[in-house]
Amino acid sequence: MLDFVNRWLRCVMVAAICTTFAGNGVEAQETRQWELLDTIGDPQARHEAAFIECDDRFFLLGGRGVKPVDIYDPKTRTWTQGARSPVEIHHFQPVVYNHQILVVGAMTGNYPKENALDKVLIYDPKLDQWKWGAEIPEDRRRGGAGAAVHGDDLYLVSGIQNGHWDGWVTWLDRLDLKTQTWESLADAPRARDHFQCAFIEDKLYVAGGRRSSGVTKQVFDLTIPEVDVYDLQTGTWNTLDEQSNLPIPRAGCFSFAIGRDFFVAGGESTIQREAHAEVQRLDTVTNQWSTDSKFAVGRHGTGVIVWNDALYTCAGSGGRGGGPELDSTEMLELNSEANEGSE
Template sequence: MIAFLRKVLLGCISLLFAVVISCNSDGAEPTGEGVQNWTPLETTNLPDKRHEAAFVECGGRFYLLGGRKVKPVDIFDPATGTWTKGSRPPMEIHHFQPVVWDNKILIAGAMTGAYPREVSLDRILIYEPAADQWTWGAEIPESRRRGGAGSVIHGGYLYLVSGIQNGHWDGWVPWLDRFDLENQTWEKLPDAPRSRDHFQAAVIDGEIYAAGGRRSSASTKQVFDLTIQEVDVYEIETQKWRTLPESSNLPIPRAGCFSFVLGSDLLVAGGESMLQRTAHNEVHALNTETGKWSLMSRFDRGRHGTGIASWENRLYTVAGSGGRGGSPELDTTETLSLDGD
């Protein structure tokens, strides 16, 4: 009976929390003018169902990589709407944010293995689309390895932001590391104001944005609970962090969300949280000049653990999980026209 009452109480708290955090100062969820809905896309062939994966554009093609189990790369040609298969990675890889450099896709800050004590990869993994080939890159210093981290490229450097050391168990870190892509050397930079994992970073006007995510804590049975509202920003030139004002907090805190840059706007899309069993379908946009969020669009199907790619003024997303946790895994592709049609 005590356990039952505890579940009811937690449910009520979660519902109340959802109402509070989804409101801005005038009591309504931030909305954009003409909020659009994403459209399911009929494609030739389907990709593998997967989540905790990555989706990125490189050379006019989209690449769906990684996820639970060892799955081949799925390659999408947006000009023909066709999915084809690429090679399999050398091992299981998941919980990472891919970056593109020199026509190659780099994977750092990834995990491998089974929940809840996944292991962080010890090296950068590289996929070369032109050759459909996987290779291992530089070693990540043993004392700085983690998964579920944000990863961005700027000025010939790869920046690795925050993450978690022990799978979903514990070991959240606020670390910021910089990898010189030419000299193949690592450098420690100032820690972020807070730790977070299960998020994606973004670079806008020489600043790194860390929004969304959580502190995954299977050790305390709080895997989905400890979401992060605050947005932290690192100015690359001055090497200083700041936290945006409370009024710029993410409207619906969630993890497993994915980020995309659209002009000077930071998009935070999808995700999972204790607020609902289904994955989130909201795509929020932060105007980095005003610090205000708006509801930019909604997915046809909520999802987490994937990404967004763009081509000819359209956005695309695919796969991910449609519910909190690992199921159901999706193989659907959706698109959004930035022209409003």
């Protein structure tokens, strides 16, 4: 793992030389570009879905409508199909625990007043089977929330109670995955939905998202620039200084962490009709952002996987809102020196 992180940091240092921050008015000379993969088969086109790795295979789950699981083998670049989910599931960040994929904080039903799932839904990749897990307390149910696992605990943060209409919440809840019991923790500094989160050591980083407000006809408008951080050791929240705000506020984006770096990729906003292609990196030591790379095709409503010195994404929507739905797969090699320097 240490060798992997060292190779990644070397790559990041080169990218930082070629990339400038959004606020200084200078065009980047070169930005690393993701590669569209030629795969055997394709996943089913979908958005508001989830993409996650479990035991060296990748799983594309959910999306609008009742969908099968699409399964990708990165060693053979082959897509196959698994079982359909028992209900429609969308707008969630999946997690892996004990070799199973957990869906929590998801929506079901039709736009704009979708319902929140009342239970955790579990997919077993080995058996290609779905089952229901712990019940979510009735007064804490929501969709479009961020989810992350730390040890034997699942953390569920923020979200929206009433689909895309209203009911934004600041809640932080912890599910003990051994005892299947819930605990309410300190509220986040602000409400948000349509985002993802990630742990870096004992700190949970929350960035991106919006307050989807169909009730005021502002479904896409109310994006959140601030970065909020929850410290497990102190049980308290902190908001990074304004200069550490997300450079391009957007929602429907995907987050992940490598070493000390936190990433926000893709997304949708009102500043452009196309989905965003930027993958932006926050150095959590300096709290400075840079543009790390760009997708070949901008997308929102899916995820990014870190596996074997590479990043992967697939599916999602290529534009703001519901389309066009994508079935393409992309990869970025983390230890590639092909993009180092410029002429």
